[in-house]
Amino acid sequence: xxxxxxxxxxxxxxxxxxxxxxxxxxxxxxxxxxxxxxxxxxxxxxxxxxxxxxxxxxxxxxxxxxxxxxxxxxxxxxxxxxxxxxxxxxxxxxxxxxxxxxxxxxxxxxxxxxx
Numbered sequence: 001x002x003x004x005x006x007x008x009x010x011x012x013x014x015x016x017x018x019x020x021x022x023x024x025x026x027x028x029x030x031x032x033x034x035x036x037x038x039x040x041x042x043x044x045x046x047x048x049x050x051x052x053x054x055x056x057x058x059x060x061x062x063x064x065x066x067x068x069x070x071x072x073x074x075x076x077x078x079x080x081x082x083x084x085x086x087x088x089x090x091x092x093x094x095x096x097x098x099x100x101x102x103x104x105x106x107x108x109x110x111x112x113x114x115x
Contacts, residue, residue: 001026002025002026002027002098002101002104003023003024003025003026003106004022004023004024004095004096004097004098004104004105004106005022005023005024005106005107006020006021006022006094006095006096006106006107006108006109007020007021007023007109008020008021008109009093009094009109009110009111009112010110010111010112011112011114012086012111012112012113013113013114013115014086014087014088014113014114014115015085015086016086016113017082017083017084017085017086018083018086018111019080019081019082019083020036020080020081020083020094020109020111021078021079021080022034022036022078022079022080022081022096022106023077023078024077024078024079024096024098025077027098027101029072029074029077030053030054030074030077031053032053032098032100032101033050033051033052033053033098033099033100034050034051034072034079034096034097034098035047035048035049035050035051035096035097035098035099036048036049036050036070036079036081036094036095036096036097037094037095037096037097038090038092038093038094038095038111039092039093039095039108040089040091040092043092045095046061047061048060048061048064048068048081048094049061049064049068049070049081050070051070051071051072051079053074054074055071055072055074058070063089064083064090067083067084067085067086068081068082068083068084069081069082069084070082079096081094083111086111086113087113088113088114089113090111090113091111091112091113091114092110092111093108093109093110093111094108094109094110094111095108095109
């Protein structure tokens with residue numbers, strides 16, 4: 001069955017870095033556009049970035065442009081989100097998602113940016 005497993009979150013100081021991973025299984029990963037979302041406490045889920053099936057096309061929300069980099073390794077069925085210059089407003093639970101599969105979500109990974 002479809003599985004999306006996020007990892008790599010943690011507690012980091014402002015200005016620090018984290019690399020999130022999304023391990024996918026149960027579907028043809030290389031054929032699908034993949035997205036990263038995040039949800040902060042008391043706020044709605046928001047799109048952070050997405051990447052085309054082959055990896056050549058990407059999108060970032062304005063607040064993370066120049067700080068975050070989305071990538072994927074289709075040989076490993078894994079997507080990544082490299083997050084640099086983290087700020088407290090980046091604190092959230094981060095989820096990966098394949099919109100063409102419908103309402104499948106992993107458990108998410110918590111990112112906390114705090115001094």
